Amino acid sequence: MRVLAQVAMVMNLDKCIGCHTCSVTCKQTWTNRPGVEYAWFNNVETKPGVGYPRRYEDQEHWKGGWALDGRGRLVLRSGGRARRLLSLFANPDLPSVEDYYEPVTYDYDHLVSAPAGPDLPVARPRSLLTGRPAAVTWGANWEDGLGGAPEHAGDDPNLSGSWAEKVRFEFEQTFLFHLPRLCEHCLNPACVAACPSGALYKRVEDGIVLVDQDRCRGWRMCVTACPYKKVYVNHATGKAEKCTFCFPRVEAGRPTVCSETCVGRLRYLGLLLYDADRVAGAAATPDARDLLEAQRDVFLDPRDPEVAAAARESGIPEDWLDAARRSPVHDLVVRHRIALPLHPEYRTLPMVWYVPPLSPVLDAVTGAGGDQDDPDHVFAAVTRLRIPLEYLAELFTAGDTDVVAGVLMKLTALRSYMRRRALGEPGDDAALKAVRLTPGDAEELHRLLAVAKYADRYVVPAAHREDAAALGALENRCPVESPAGRRVPLGMPTLRRSGGGRP
Ligand code: SF4
Numbered sequence: 001m002r003v004l005a006q007v008a009m010v011m012n013l014d015k016c017i018g019c020h021t022c023s024v025t026c027k028q029t030w031t032n033r034p035g036v037e038y039a040w041f042n043n044v045e046t047k048p049g050v051g052y053p054r055r056y057e058d059q060e061h062w063k064g065g066w067a068l069d070g071r072g073r074l075v076l077r078s079g080g081r082a083r084r085l086l087s088l089f090a091n092p093d094l095p096s097v098e099d100y101y102e103p104v105t106y107d108y109d110h111l112v113s114a115p116a117g118p119d120l121p122v123a124r125p126r127s128l129l130t131g132r133p134a135a136v137t138w139g140a141n142w143e144d145g146l147g148g149a150p151e152h153a154g155d156d157p158n159l160s161g162s163w164a165e166k167v168r169f170e171f172e173q174t175f176l177f178h179l180p181r182l183c184e185h186c187l188n189p190a191c192v193a194a195c196p197s198g199a200l201y202k203r204v205e206d207g208i209v210l211v212d213q214d215r216c217r218g219w220r221m222c223v224t225a226c227p228y229k230k231v232y233v234n235h236a237t238g239k240a241e242k243c244t245f246c247f248p249r250v251e252a253g254r255p256t257v258c259s260e261t262c263v264g265r266l267r268y269l270g271l272l273l274y275d276a277d278r279v280a281g282a283a284a285t286p287d288a289r290d291l292l293e294a295q296r297d298v299f300l301d302p303r304d305p306e307v308a309a310a311a312r313e314s315g316i317p318e319d320w321l322d323a324a325r326r327s328p329v330h331d332l333v334v335r336h337r338i339a340l341p342l343h344p345e346y347r348t349l350p351m352v353w354y355v356p357p358l359s360p361v362l363d364a365v366t367g368a369g370g371d372q373d374d375p376d377h378v379f380a381a382v383t384r385l386r387i388p389l390e391y392l393a394e395l396f397t398a399g400d401t402d403v404v405a406g407v408l409m410k411l412t413a414l415r416s417y418m419r420r421r422a423l424g425e426p427g428d429d430a431a432l433k434a435v436r437l438t439p440g441d442a443e444e445l446h447r448l449l450a451v452a453k454y455a456d457r458y459v460v461p462a463a464h465r466e467d468a469a470a471l472g473a474l475e476n477r478c479p480v481e482s483p484a485g486r487r488v489p490l491g492m493p494t495l496r497r498s499g500g501g502r503p
């Protein structure tokens, strides 16, 4: 057992109001510079929708993430080392500016410098790439609130199954929810494995994936390999850039900017301990529907004395162990199992997890003439929700609707129980028992999901610079070997930290 710690995030999608504050504050902090005008390290998509860049989830087309070869070995979809080298100068699997969008500014100067005339002057859009007048026809947030859905949303790659006929875009038959996205800081990052220069690396001490700007040669293999399309090329420097998980803040024990400013207070940050020796095996799990469980199996219980001893041996400091025991992420992902990873079938073992959205389920019960206190009526409503289970399953469980239904039933039972408690109504705990929750679990989940304070949502221990050398010496190797046996440069020493994420 080789214990490592990872700073991870959970988002509760029921509470996202799609205000984009997270995206804007992230942009102001990290990408408000020439060359990355089009880049949003954090973006918020409306689902259903094609996303940003367009149809990024279509891996048949973009070749992102990992797949299993005929012998069950993990291989990058973008091909082995030979294929990547052959396409160094002409990579066919890169999104173009049309797939992202052409960033524009407005000719504000014209408003004050136009000569006097009969018409009011206007500020026309100008391309930030060419400086020429531009037509605004797409954007990172074009589909916000289902804008243009009848025309575009049918192209959402998640709507490929026969069940997709259930999804309608006519007024009063639609559903939508917001999906905030950032780099997943994966346990098995395809971007790191694809980089020919060793510029991308995963920090051994906290799992944050960064780009070393001095090593990056601009080959862009990472852009192709990332199935979430969360590596961007800076057109001014020609180098790759990506979400840094706000590492200077995290090192100081502070939450990321997107978390700190989230209006819905739906983000949680905390540590997960994991067994690095089990990562490669989990990522190579044969059936994609078993990947969620395989990834959960990689996580370790920080309260287990054996795990704690192994963690100490790995050089994980005592206050980090304590933080791992108080981690809201561990509670939501491992203990209560209500958070799910985005597209586990990409096999990168993503570390930003989501509590799936529950459409107004109690209304659905009463609307169908049911009893809100009858578990059978309440759970039956889960299968009739406005957001089809199949759609959520495509996003979070590689198509396994039973797992999504199980999570939604837990949330439904919790809601029904707490509602009765709040109204002082009598009743038993049948709904809770049916989903194997105790009243104590329900109280704890309610506290976490509904009323958690700042200190409960963000449990981020400060970095230990005095341990940098020990951590670097401990492990400078990767839990995942590339198919060619080449070591993926994962787990770089802390000493690279200061130069690591330089944007
Ligand atoms: S989500 Fe982040 S860590 Fe994972 S492959 Fe993409 S860029 Fe790399």
Ligand code: SF4
Binding pocket: 015, 016, 017, 018, 019, 020, 021, 022, 023, 044, 178, 180, 261, 262, 263, 264, 265, 266
């Ligand atoms: S700030 Fe929070 S509520 Fe607003 S869009 Fe971002 S994640 Fe959603």
